[in-house]
Amino acid sequence: MISRPVTMWKTLPIAQRRMILLLLAAIGLANIAQPYPDLAPLQHGPTIALIMATPWLLRRWPLSTSAVACIWLFLLLHTLGARWIYSYVPYDDWARAVSGHDISSFFGTTRNGYDRLVHFSFGALLTLPVAEFARRHGGLSWGWSLTFAFAAIGLGSALYEIFEWLLTIMAAGETADYYNGQQGDVWDAQKDMAAAQVGSGLALIALLRLRG
Known part of the structure; x- marks a missing residue:
């Protein structure tokens, strides 16, 4: 059961994997001393769910690294905004x-x-x-x-x-x-x-x- 997600992860281009990891790190940093803890799950939860599904989504429907970078930049902007609601x-x-x-x-x-x-x-x-x-x-x-x-x-x-x-x-x-x-x-x-x-x-x- 574990090998399949690992395999899907490894099939992604390395640049796309790095963007996913950096986005996860950004979400972690955004929740340090979170000023609005009651709303943080509502703000960050959908992004985390999307990240978890990303290896499967990109294997099923591949996109260029440029397209993935556009999505990544948007989600980084959202993550910054989500920290301060x-x-x-x-x-x-x-x-x-x-x-x-x-x-x-x-x-x-x-x-x-x-x-x-x-x-x-x-x-x-x-x-x-x-x-x-x-x-x-x-x-x-x-x-x-x-x-x-x-x-x-x-x-x-x-x-x-x-x-x-x-x-x-x-x-x-x-x-x-x-x-x-x-x-x-x-x-x-x-x-x-x-x-x-x-x-x-x-x-x-x-x-x-x-x-x-």
């Missing part, structure tokens, strides 16, 4: 420590925007893996695979926002508000979806230029 990522403190100025003042915002960055990255970084999957395993042409990827990013964003809405209905008190990261913005879901589509659109332009 997104709404409290202290990027202004980091910026002041480095430059003496904070990012929020530069852009004239009061809202923590890290979650918006990750939604944008969802579109920008996952368009290539989805397109590659559609081309390799769905038999689509390059053009149609990019179209499919753009549409899939929109669907994925919408399904995630619906999940957050359902969580708000089922979860009690502050738990749902903390997890959702709405920060009082009634248009938060629409802006998140728009950020993902903008990211995907820019990725499409870049991929078409590289292809051309």
Whole structure:
């Protein structure tokens, strides 16, 4: 029983194995002195489950190391945000420590925007893996695979926002508000979806230029 997962692990390119191990290490570091321990399992649990399934998934549906790297970068951004449940990522403190100025003042915002960055990255970084999957395993042409990827990013964003809405209905008190990261913005879901589509659109332009 143990030999099969080991065999699947060994079939992965070494670069992909290293990315998986680095992501696991990042999750471990993100949970040292965890500031929101009650929400940490909800934030990190799905990522750990995906990592555990990755050797089987990549053996069943192989992807290039470039595509896997895009997914890896997105999950690293998520892991960083998950430590502070997104709404409290202290990027202004980091910026002041480095430059003496904070990012929020530069852009004239009061809202923590890290979650918006990750939604944008969802579109920008996952368009290539989805397109590659559609081309390799769905038999689509390059053009149609990019179209499919753009549409899939929109669907994925919408399904995630619906999940957050359902969580708000089922979860009690502050738990749902903390997890959702709405920060009082009634248009938060629409802006998140728009950020993902903008990211995907820019990725499409870049991929078409590289292809051309």
